[in-house]
Amino acid sequence: MLGLAIAISGAALAVILSGIGSAHGIGTAGQAAAGVISEDPEKFGKTLLLQALPGTQGIYGLLTAILVMTKVGLLGSVIMIDINVGWQIFFACTPIAFTGFFSGIFQGKVCASGCYLLAKRPDQVGKGVIYAAMVETYAVFGLLTSLLILNGINVG
Numbered sequence: 001m002l003g004l005a006i007a008i009s010g011a012a013l014a015v016i017l018s019g020i021g022s023a024h025g026i027g028t029a030g031q032a033a034a035g036v037i038s039e040d041p042e043k044f045g046k047t048l049l050l051q052a053l054p055g056t057q058g059i060y061g062l063l064t065a066i067l068v069m070t071k072v073g074l075l076g077s078v079i080m081i082d083i084n085v086g087w088q089i090f091f092a093c094t095p096i097a098f099t100g101f102f103s104g105i106f107q108g109k110v111c112a113s114g115c116y117l118l119a120k121r122p123d124q125v126g127k128g129v130i131y132a133a134m135v136e137t138y139a140v141f142g143l144l145t146s147l148l149i150l151n152g153i154n155v156g
Contacts (some may be wrong), residue, residue, distance in 0.1 A: 001080065001081050001083070001086075002086065002103075003080070003081040003082045003083045003085055003086030003149070004041045004072055004078070004079075004080060004081055004085065004086060004097065005086065006086030006087055006089070006090050007071075007072050007081060007085070007086045007089035007090060008069075008072070008074070009070060009077040009090055010068060010086075010089050010090030010092065010093035010094070011064065011065035011068035011089075011093060012065070012093070012097050012125075013090070013093055013094070013097045014061040014062075014064040014065050014068075014093040014094075014097045014100070014129035014146070015061045015062055015064075016059075016061075016097075016098060017059055017061065017097040017098060018057045018058050018061025018062075018096055018099075018100025018104065018139075019057075019058040019061055019062075019100075019102050020101055020104070020145065021054070021057050021058070021101035022054050022055045022056070022057045022059075022102025022103050022104040023058070023104075024054075024104060024105045024108060024131075025053075025054025025055075025056050025104040025105055025106075025107050025109075025111065026049055026052070026055055026108060027108065027110025028053055028054075028105075028108035028109055028111070028112050029050055029053070029054060029108045029112050029115065030051045030053065031049075031112070032047075032115035032116060033047035033051045033112075034110035035052060035114045035115070035119075036115050036116070036119045037116060039119065040119070043112075043118055043119070043122065044085075045050060045096065046075040046118055046122070047115050047118060048127050049129065050111040050112075050114045050115050050118070050125075050128060050129065050132065051081075051111065051128070053107060053111050053132045053133075053136065054104045054105075054107040054108040054111060054132075056079060056136060056139065057099075057100035057103055057107070057139045058104070058105035058117060059081070059100075060096050060100055060140075060142070060143040061096055061100050063143070063151070064093055064096045064143065064147065066094075068092075068093065068148055068150065069079070071089070071150060071155055072089070072096035072155060073154070079155055079156060081155050085145060085153060085155055088149075088153045089150065089153055089155075090091070090154060091149075092146055092149035092150045093126070093146055093150075094121040094137070094144075094146075095135070095141075095145040095146045095149070096141040096142040096143045096144075098142065098144025099138050099139050099141065099143075100139050100142060102138075103138045103139040103142075104135065104139070106135050107132055107135040107136060107139075108129050110128075110132045110134075110135050111128070111132045111135050113128065113131070114127075114128025114131060114132055115128070121133055131136050
């Protein structure tokens with residue numbers, strides 16, 4: 001039973017930390033976006049794109065948690081796992097937990113700068129999106145690492 005609790009804690013950590021990063025990033029970008037559209041409401045769609053980008057980290061954490069829940073049978077028949085497997089699953093969740101947390105925050109800052117770019121040079125908004133996508137790369141690396149590690153863990 002303890003192994004299962006540890007595994008579920010890892011899934012929760014993945015959702016919580018990557019969700020906090022996403023919420024912070026979306027908030028930061030949203031503040032900048034609101035300032036831009038206060039001057040030019042026509043830019044709402046483009047600022048919305050920049051604000052939404054940091055939200056993907058939370059999705060990656062949720063995806064990881066769903067895979068953990070599937071692996072241990074929480075979405076069907078629960079599998080009792082030993083403590084060692086529980087710790088393996090817990091630590092498999094940490095790459096996306098931490099990369100999601102930090103990249104969400106930093107991507108929000110880059111997206112806020114993209115909003116400022118949009119305010120002054122609307123024709124250059126694509127460059128702001130590219131800058132934000134560069135930060136996203138590290139969340140994708142964290143997700144991929146977590147998924148590969150989880151895939152290699154034998155629970156039964």
